[in-house]
Amino acid sequence: MTTNTASTGPVWDWAAGHGPVTGALSATTGCLAVATTGAATGMPPGWALAVGAAGAIGHTISSLRERLSGRTIAMRSASWLIGAGWTTWAMATGPLTWAAIGSLATIGVGMGAAARSTLLYEEARELEAIAANERQVARELSAERRAIAAEWVDRVQRVCNITLRILAVEIWPTGTGFTIDAELPPGGTTYDRIAQHSAALSADARLPHGCTAVASQGIHQGRVLIDVTTVNVLSEERTYPSDYSPLSIYTGIPWGYRTNAEEICVYLREQCALVVGPTGSGKTNMVHVILAGFARTTDVLTWVIDLNAGSAGLPWVRPALDANGTPVDGVRPGIDWLASTYEEAVLMLDAALAVGLRRKVAYQDLMAERNTDQLPISAKIPQIMLVVDEGAEILTSTDRRMKELAKKILEVIRMLRAMGIRTVLTALGATGSVLGNLMIRREAKARVCLTGGEVEGMDLSKVFPGSRGLRVDQAPYKGAGFMGTPESAAALFKNWRILPNQIRDIVLATSDLHPTLDGVSSKAAGDTYASRWDPERTAWMRDTTHTPATDAPAQTAGSAGGLNLSALRGDRESAEEALARKFREQIDAEFATFAEPGTNTEQPTPSGLNLSALQNEDNAARQVALGLLFSAGPEGTGASAIARALAKEYGTTRQTVVGWLKTWTADGTAVRVGTGTKARYVHRQHAPDNPSED
Template sequence: MTTTTQANNGPVWDWAAGHGPVTGALSATTGCLAVATTGAATGMPAGWVLTVGAAGAIGHTISSLRERLSARTIAMRSASWLIGAGWTTWAMTTGPLTWAALGSLATIGVGIGAAARSTLLFEEARELEAIAADERQVSRELSAERRAIAAEWVDRVQRVCNLTLRILAVEIWPTGTGFTIDAELPAGGTTYDRIAQHSAALSADARLPHGCTAVASQGVHQGRVLIDVTTVNVLSEERTYPSDYSALSIYTGIPWGYRTNAEEICVFLREQCALVVGPTGSGKTNMVHVILAGFARTTDVLTWVIDLNAGSAGLPWARPAFDPNGAPVDGVRPGVDWLASTHEEAARMLDAALAIGMRRKVAYQDLMAERNTDQLPISAKIPQIMLVVDEGAEILTSTDRSMKDLAKKILEVIRMLRAMGVRTVLTALGATGSVLGNLMIRREAKARVCLTGGEVEGMDLSKVFPGARGLRVDQAPYKGAGFMGTPESAAALFKNWRILPNQIRDIVHATTDMHPTLDDVSAKAGGDAYANRWAPDRTAWMRDTAHAPTAGTGAAEQPTAGRGLNLSALRSDKAAPVTDEDAAVRAFMEQIDAQFATAPEPGTEPEPSAAAPGLNLSALRDSDDDGGPTWVADAVAAIKAAGPAGMKPSAVADLVRRSRQAVRAALKAAAERGELVYRDNGPHSVYVHPDHA
């Protein structure tokens, strides 16, 4: 029986505790003495004691068998009952209080205690041995499974890649969704690329489910290779953003999704920028919200968002912090530190970022010298500014004048403010050369995401992940799924979590106390543009649900692609009458001057149109009754004279002295009418006359 120490009342008996070797022997001997004394005094028949002892021996034998105890333990328990009953019977007839009776009882007690201790140790050893045997059995079975996997993949790699591997280890993923093979490459300078380029063939040969891949990556040295084999398609299921909103740091990594082995993948953005590519419907907007959720949980990051599409990316993160009148809600801070939905506000934001970065370069020289570093030590007191620009890659490649101004400032931020803790996350609609052609984007955006959603057009993965092998768009046909690569993790399949508006609202409230405040040096550099960023007059657009943004706000200043001018020459119906004709003409001329060059094309003179004298508009120029420009006939004749070699569109443009864009459109229309044949040969594509085709 055990005791526990209590502070005020002294030792307390634990009556629920079981007997050990000492307390068990003591309990047995005192019980025998009490029964023998009582029986002798009352004249109890001695046979009753023997009957009770036999019953106890039988009961303990049955219970021990049920517990699957050893024969040694069963014999000890039965013998204890029988010896105790025998001594009690003898003591009742001869007297229990004699020295012979008491001495023999003490001897029996010592023997029972010693035997109980011995059997207890034996049972413990037996139990440990059984556990070890089970573990050895599991290990043998697991080893057998691993050996089978190793043998299977040695044959598979030999068959598909014509390489003989020496597999060193097979690690079964704890999630049960696949395994990793660690193998040694054959001698002769073989690299892991030889296996990586056959990823699709290996997956097909292994009969892996759709969405599962066999991806080869670098091992611990250049003579080793790791092959990650996914056997369960975790990309097909939708998972919500984790409900753990614990604090993060820019140094510890920010989770953006999970790999095919169901493990989270984190990005480290202290020094690098990020690029997220995804066409419409691939889950790019949801990915932006996942990114903003991660930034909202960091204690040393302030998030600035530029979204010229009415600020839709940042609105759900800002609205919970303001009431319908634009006044701040007590105890709630916006999930983003600044939101720009117009060109003017975006320009203010970028100017403030540049001013803050330049001021930090000078003001924190002593701090950097004290820390012996050439990079600003980021902390909750001096937070990093993450600039998230939705469709920012398109801004960088736009030819519009106002967009070029924003693009210039974005590039300055990327180029100049890395050490001062200002980094960017840009998104793009497609993985094409026009979007990713900027060297600054490719060089600085080390963390890259390409959401495919099954979309094939405009998804050139080699442009997003140059050098990566075995990546195919059809491996990630699910919304929110795609490929992700960072300097710490090679490009591979991943999927981001689904995050809904109600969860965004919960995150804003849960992370309010985590958000840092901009340091005084940076706040002064940001000036009134930063201090008044949430002023009611500058955030009125968030609450204006009755009207669309006007040109004065900058949200609708740019013409929509493909809309063009509302010209009467191109309208089938008459426009509404203009009450002030002079004002309408002036506005029309200003619009034309701002958006179109009216100078004649090189080598041509403006030819006034009889239908609309005045402006030399391309909509009214060079048209005939057949629906094509008048110079097409000359181009067709020249292409015919060129023979089977044909002519490139650029050569035709030089010949007819027209722009290449206009010539391509006209030649394409002529090919559709059957007047020409287009011979597609990449950069050497030509148009050929049907007589020579």
């Protein structure tokens, strides 16, 4: 605090932070002290007046630099002059008279009141300046929004022939786009009139590839929301977030992010999920993202069925087991159970059904206490999420054993929702054969369709019925596609990239988060569940000498695909060469070398097609049809052509051939190329890497 000496006149220290009361008291006591001292020492009275005038001028200059108001400048200058005037008068007439002291007290009260008034005025003035700046920013932002609104009113009128009244424009915080809230015109116009023109609106707006203009329902049926993405966030690859904080089945589990860069979560307490994605679309990575989310939850146990050697679940188990199959201290697997064979899958599904049925009885009192008809899921009574890789294909398989698995999976889906057992199924394609099951369509309300730019077998209308404006070419990137849940309409999304080293990190970081199966459920599951990690049952995970047996369709020995003819296994030629030669000879002889089972008593010659291992005529016709498919080469053939070739010899109908071709397409033996009347089928050994439509 700066103080002035007594010889300089009145004490006016505005920089000391005095308030109205302390400032006035300091000024008046200073004046009294200077007047008393001056009178006693014979100081010329004019000096005090000169000092006061100098103080008034100095404070006026400083106040102007601080850009204070004229009221404040006048108050400060007047205070200096009035104080200096009183001091001069008191020095001449005597400062210790009642008149001098009373007048000084009056001056002090006036100074305090004036100081208080100007302080309030300056505060109000400062707040008004801040508000003015905010209004200026709002005006500028409003101008941008008005420009966007005007532009899109014209665009929707031009493309959709609909006149909108835009109520608001929300700029996304991520800076990747904006949302338009508009009122539809009267006359029964609905939002899907705009949704079906999504591609045309995107093109008219010259949006970058991967950016869309998607219309969805507004707050009521007379309103529409148009989400416009201006920055393509799908083209870049993002790794799975390093935040492994605990999650819950009730708070949602993140599966990816939208085009506005916001996470999208699924809520699977009551819902099942379906993930569709062809080879190369990032489906396996998506499964790992799903398992990562489940690993972070404190009230979920994950059981995985993967008949392809358990590849989806192995990275989540191996960090918790040593080279001998003994559990590592302090580390629990990222999943609770893994089935890689038909037999283990049957055990798992039987255990799930037993757990669900037992819970229905054992927890009646708990549900009555909580006044709910659903089992209260918690860390003490965890939900079981059954993840079945290519489970949709199991449900549509014609194989007897796969039908048995399918029956059990459907029982779990149908019966155990309230008891906290739900499923996540994956599929290779969005086709009618995969999605034809009513149970899948009804229960799997959380749906993902990864496209990766693949067009064949990607019928988005089957995955998201009722959604308009969705096109495969909007998501040409690996790991990108469409996702829809009951809480979020079907729209573009992308999942994160997750690598094996991060999977290991997640397993180690979340080991303490995993719940344990409740006692009631564990008892119902029995020893089958209790011994699931015994070294004998996990030995296949450490066997690197040969590929574990799976329940995939049998393949030709020595070849990745083709016809499985057991009678050819003794040939010295390679299986591929022998098969190709025999098919050519078969076509040349118009099937003359074939003899029906039971009628040919001679040993087949090495140059003929040996089908003696076949059991019946239907199987013989089926194998010959597969031979015709192979012999057709890269050009392929159709159901009608095959049926005509088989009709005379076997009486095979076109409908039968169509069924064979669908089965071969589903298990990967054949590839369907083209659509409609131009559709043809090519054996996978002759199929192009990326088949396209004609």
